[in-house]
Amino acid sequence: MYDFELMRPATLDEAIAALGDEDAQPLSGGQTLIPTLKNRLAMPSRLVSLSGIAELRGVTVEGDVMRIGGGTTHGAVAREAADRFPGLAGLAARIGDPAVRNRGTIGGSVANNDPSACYPAAAMATGATIVVQGAEGARDIAADDYFQGMFATALEEGEIVTGLRFPIPLASNYQKFEQPASRFPLVGVFVARYGDRVGVGVTGAAEDGVFRWAEAEEALAEEFSPRAVEALRLPAEGLIGDLHGTPEYRAHVARVMTARAVSAAG
Amino acid sequence: MKIDMTVNGRNVSGEVEGRTLLVEFLREGLGLTGTHVGCDTSQCGACVVHVDGAAVKACSIFAAECDGAQVATIEGQGNADGSLGAIQQAFQDYHGLQCGFCTPGMVMSAAALLKDNPKPSEAEVRDYLQGNLCRCTGYHNIVKAILAASGQEVAPVARVEA
Incomplete structure (x- = not known):
């Protein structure tokens, strides 16, 4: 170093x-x-270490929105979100390993925007708001606008992620197919069901990072069942091809993970 | 910069750089070489210690971030009379180590698990050890040791039905 x-x-x-x-x-x-x-x-x-800043930590619920401070660890999200938002808690509980979850934070994860990170899939599927703050003040950024490709975000120089606001879904689940060496998702899919829409966020699969699978969202809004995604085909264009899997393989795994997430969300 | 912390109940202080890792401070600053550096990339878990009660990888946290913290290492796991602690004794009884390099991290992870979950299932033990790599034992005896330390039956672990 x-x-x-x-x-x-x-x-x-x-x-x-x-x-x-x-x-x-x-x-x-x-x-x-x-x-x-x-x-x-x-x-x-x-x-500048953010780990000593108490105001950045914590999970609070106001109405149908869960606010999670950027400095909240994965372990804390897994514990504190479990009652109201088990889909997100389940995602957090399977990041890395227990010791990593005691240090790694949700704000750090979305600031880094690793193309295989788990949280971005949940942020996209739920239509979360990323709250950032810099010398110019605080601003809210919609997840759709915030994630801008591999390791690229809407964060400006000097800004940090102070928190995320998640609209709490009626039902949700995250499924990931782990790359066995790194345990990062080769493909991870977060499915969130609301009264009037369904969100599907896919991580790990695409060269441009996390994305929403619009076709699956429409099909699942019509019928929220694994059967609804069976006939769908995610186009392989733009998906990652490497020694772990071809773009076609990732497209297939994304569909399977989506169906499993729907099934588990119930 | 100067930092102070409590390590295994003892107040310590030392001079560190910003980049000094906690594991470097423990080993080189305090001479507590029980905490091992295996991979140095936060994969293997040989360096697991507790900071304010939470298991962390000491190779992936800066010493200065532990200023004022309560740190527990493998050196604090023994009994006051110098005999092995319950988890350590179980590792010996169930042959939970061979070369022993991963053992400090295994014991510290096990201690963290049993603090939160005093009677874990075999599956929960295996899941909790996801970040602790052992290249000798094949894990079965480590899992047995941790179940034994929790006062549970170990016979079913890795039993092969005829």
Whole structure:
């Protein structure tokens, strides 16, 4: 690792101010960033640790919306979202391993936007709002606008993800087919059912990162059953082809995961 | 920068760089070499310690982030009289280690599991050890040891029906 200054602000305002410095970078749980630093793939002069900021942590429910602070760990999401939003809790409970879940955070995950990360599928399927804050103030970004391709997001320099707001679905489930070495999803699908619509978010599969499978959303809005997706074919164009699977294979797995998620959501 | 923390109940302090990992501070700063560095990429779990009660990989957290924290390592798992703690003893009784390199992390993960879930099922034990790699034992004896430490029957683990 190259050397850097590590700052541990106690408040969000202090963190935003500290991130104003050129070459400063936020550090959340560090479960991706620290390995990246070890490989010298990042060279910040200053790291601003967000882990000491209490106001960034926590799960709260207001009406039909669940708000999760950006600094909330996967483990905490798995515990605290379980009653009201078990689909999301189940997703969080299967990220990485227990020790990783005790450090990694939802805000860090969506800020990084790894093309195989789990949370973006849930954010897309539910139509979540990503709340970000920088020196210019806070703003809300719809998930559809926020995720912009592999590791690319609508975050501006100096902005951090302070939280996400999820419209709580009537039923939801996440299914992932794990790449056995990394345990990241080769393909992961989040299905969320609401009174008037169904959301389907697919991660791991596409060269442009997470996406919504509109055809499946329409079919499932008509009939919410695994049978409704059986006849669908996700086009292989734009899907990832590598040694783990061809684009056609990923398209097939996406359909199977969607059907399983529908079945499990009930 | 100067940091202070409590390690196995003892107040310690030291001088670290921003990039100093917790595992480096424990091993090189405090001489607590029981916590092992296996992969250094947060895969293997040999470096698992507890920070404020939660199992974390000490190779993937900066020492300075643990300023003021309560840290527990394998050195604190023994009994006050120097004898092995219950989980450690079970690992010995059930041959839960061969080369022993992964054992500190296994024991610390097991301790975290049993704190939250005092009577885990075999499946829950295996699931909890997802982030702890062992290249010797094939895991069966580790699972037996953890079930035994929780006071449960171990006979059904990995039993092959004739």
